Amino acid sequence: MNLKMVHSRLFCVLKTAFKKLEAVSMTLYFTSVLPGLEYILSNEMNNKVSDSEIIQINRGKVFFTTAESFTCLSSLRSADNLFQVIDQFQIGPHKKHLSQVSERIAQLDLDFIDHKYLFWVNASRKGKQTYNRFEVAKKAMEGINKHYPDWNMGTSQNHQIEFRLDIEHHHVIFSLRLTDATFRFRNQTRQFSRASLLPTVAHAMVWLSDPKLTDIFVDPCCGSGTILSERATYPTNRIIGGDISGVVTKIAKSNLEDSKVQVNVWDARELPFSNGCVDKIVTNLPFGRQISPDEDLELFNHHIMNEICRVLKPNGRAVILSESVNQLFWEAKRLGLFCLESYSLSLKGVNPTLFVFEK
Incomplete structure (x- = not known):
């Protein structure tokens, strides 16, 4: 199975998950995790998050649904970061298709987010697109400001709310980052010796x-x-x-x-x-x-x-x-x-x- 088929399968799986979530009070999340630890994290999740359902496991990511609180999810100590999936859609490979990003995101209901703080969008892409990740992120931020003109945009170094937009070939996942570096470093000021483990x-x-x-x-x-x-x-x-x-x-x-x-x-x-x-x-x-x-x-x-x-x-x-x-x-x-x-x-x-x- 080639990469495009894998990504297409993920898109279909997440689309099905979104439909199921419409009828119940569940939320779709994904965690980022060190490549190689995905199944260990999944086992930890099954033991700690009682109603969790693993939707998909990809390299460095585990998608799952749950109705549990963030406090419960923060017990997943093998995870690097936690994201709430807001939307997923498809996009073309050329710069002319970037307007699809801003138009789609401008339609999203983001009222659940406290907009008193500065926001930012980080983007990644995999595939043969003619645009780069910075152009995608800019279009996403334009879409947010179109719907919410009173929201203040920050910078890559100065923001409190961070969205993530991941493009893999034609498939887009738009999410809200729920954690920062203090999550994976346990809110601790630690001293590290040479070759210390994460x-x-x-x-x-x-x-x-x-x-x-x-x-x-x-x-x-x-x-x-x-x-x-x-x-x-x-x-x-x-x-x-x-x-x-x-x-x-x-x-x-x-x-x-x-x-x-x-x-x-x-x-x-x-x-x-x-x-x-x-x-x-x-x-x-x-x-x-x-x-x-x-x-x-x-x-x-x-x-x-x-x-x-x-x-x-x-x-x-x-x-x-x-x-x-x-x-x-x-x-x-x-x-x-x-x-x-x-x-x-x-x-x-x-x-x-x-x-x-x-x-």
């Missing part, structure tokens, strides 16, 4: 560990403590992390000062735990530019996988992010760890794999 990725890893109240949870390579911080949002028995660098563990402690997480200086290849005492291990192993060239990454992975297997309880779970795909599969097989799932991610210019192992 909180959304860290949460997806925690979610894959199937967090339980009775867990003894360990991150052997905790860095600035992002995984530990995400695990601390769920009830648990103990949360323990460590790193070989005293400077890094100091950063982690400052990021976790309001929680009961233990942070230690240790060598992950010699963990201070007895055999079979840890329920869950979740960690981001060094890869790519994260490790200096004079270190033997393959040997490091070999030793740390030995330790992970040693300290895990029978049926314990290890969620590991690594670029050493073939080696981790081999090490797991050697140690008798069963790979439940794996996900290839697109992360900071590299493509590590997220593994879920069970002892």
Whole structure:
């Protein structure tokens, strides 16, 4: 199936969803998510948003309907941003067709939006159009001002209300952005060490560990403590992390000062735990530019996988992010760890794999 057929199918699916929503008090949304985490986010959504229905899953996006409040939706910690879909329509590929954007948007009822603030439209496009995304955004803003002449337009750097207009070939989705960067960074002022994980990725890893109240949870390579911080949002028995660098563990402690997480200086290849005492291990192993060239990454992975297997309880779970795909599969097989799932991610210019192992 080629891309145009995929986008055409999405258009039809969303059109059907809009018709269904007319009869019930449901709203159509989509979340943006790091490519590779779409199905993890969908699972989180099915567990946290009781009436949600997944409409479509695309690369980097999950479309769904729900009648739940924004407070409920903000519990989706694997999502980057949340958008409410306002309209969808079709458009031609040439500049002469841009008037279709302003005319269509000028007809929309946007009275539900508080217009006391400055608004802006960001646009994206995929396909062979003769116009660029800035021209599309300008036409969308003209359409809004045609219907609402008293609304004040901001700038790309100064606005409080943000609309999004995505064009994929002939298909247009017009939406309202409900979140900003503080959503995916947890409204926190955090310190980050080199190669720190995004909180959304860290949460997806925690979610894959199937967090339980009775867990003894360990991150052997905790860095600035992002995984530990995400695990601390769920009830648990103990949360323990460590790193070989005293400077890094100091950063982690400052990021976790309001929680009961233990942070230690240790060598992950010699963990201070007895055999079979840890329920869950979740960690981001060094890869790519994260490790200096004079270190033997393959040997490091070999030793740390030995330790992970040693300290895990029978049926314990290890969620590991690594670029050493073939080696981790081999090490797991050697140690008798069963790979439940794996996900290839697109992360900071590299493509590590997220593994879920069970002892």
